[in-house]
Amino acid sequence: MAHASGKYAIAISDRSGLQFPYTEMVKEWTGAWVHTSEYEPKAPQLMPHEHSPDPQSLLHPRPARVAPDTTRLLPVDPFYFTSGSTTVKVRAPGHGFTTSDTIMFWNATNSGTEGTTTQFQGMGVQGTDRFGVAPSELESASGYTPTPDTSNVTPNGPDLESNFFTITISSTPTATGYGGGGLVFVGPITVSA
Numbered sequence: 001m002a003h004a005s006g007k008y009a010i011a012i013s014d015r016s017g018l019q020f021p022y023t024e025m026v027k028e029w030t031g032a033w034v035h036t037s038e039y040e041p042k043a044p045q046l047m048p049h050e051h052s053p054d055p056q057s058l059l060h061p062r063p064a065r066v067a068p069d070t071t072r073l074l075p076v077d078p079f080y081f082t083s084g085s086t087t088v089k090v091r092a093p094g095h096g097f098t099t100s101d102t103i104m105f106w107n108a109t110n111s112g113t114e115g116t117t118t119q120f121q122g123m124g125v126q127g128t129d130r131f132g133v134a135p136s137e138l139e140s141a142s143g144y145t146p147t148p149d150t151s152n153v154t155p156n157g158p159d160l161e162s163n164f165f166t167i168t169i170s171s172t173p174t175a176t177g178y179g180g181g182g183l184v185f186v187g188p189i190t191v192s193a
Contacts, residue, residue: 005023006022006023007022007023009021009022009023010022011025011033013025013033013034013035013038014032014033014034015032015034015035015038016034016035016038018035020035024036026039028040029041029042069187069188069190070187071106071185071186071187072092072185072186072187073183073184073185074090074091074092074180074184074185074186075091075092075093076181076182077091077178077179077180077181077182078090078091078092078178078180078184078186079091079108079138079178079179079180079184080177080178081131081133081173081175081176081177081178081179082173082176083173083174083175083176084172084173085172085173086168086169086170086171086172086173087166087167087168088166088167088168088169088173089149089164089165089166090146090164090165090166090167090186091163091164091178092163092164092165092186093163094163095146095163095165095186097146097165098146098148099145099146099147099148101145101146101188102143102144102145102188102189103143103144103145103146103186103187103188103189104139104140104141104143104144104186104187104188104189105138105139105144105180105184105185105186106139106184106185106186106187107139107181107183107184107185108135108138108139108180108181108184131173131174131175131177131179132171132172132173132174132175133169133171133173134171137169137170137171138169138180141189142189143189144167144168145167146165146166146167147165147166147167147168148165148166149164149165149166
């Protein structure tokens with residue numbers, strides 16, 4: 001079936017209701033028959049692009065590693081010696097050590113302060129034997145087993161149990177007080193230099 005060309009025909013726009021030449025009419029994406037001056041293309045928002053899902057894994061995955069053992073700096077003069085007792089209280093806020101750990105100390109020979117007097121905490125440093133404990137004993141390579149300090153009392157008053165633990169040394173201190181120096185480190189015995 002053949003159709004006429006419509007060169008003399010007229011058409012009514014579905015959008016405006018106006019009369020236009022038939023040959024200037026077009027069909028919109030909505031199906032409306034409109035004049036070319038009224039034509040509106042389909043909005044891009046109505047034609048979203050297809051998105052593929054995000055990748056779910058890496059090309060070369062590696063499992064999380066266990067952080068290596070490290071040392072931590074203790075407060076100034078962390079050891080509290082009691083004259084005549086081989087139990088030494090160690091000040092280490094939030095230490096987290098248990099009796100299954102083996103720890104050791106480094107650099108227990110530095111000078112430090114006790115109260116307001118700056119002095120060598122000694123333990124045998126430069127001829128001063130203030131507590132009668134050699135620094136090499138505190139820095140023993142065989143390490144110590146930390147014991148929870150359940151007394152909950154420090155020489156300066158009550159404190160949190162998690163801030164202190166005790167160790168047992170072989171020599172007996174000859175004086176009472178804080179010592180150890182200003183740059184003492186503690187860590188697991190497995191730490192290597």
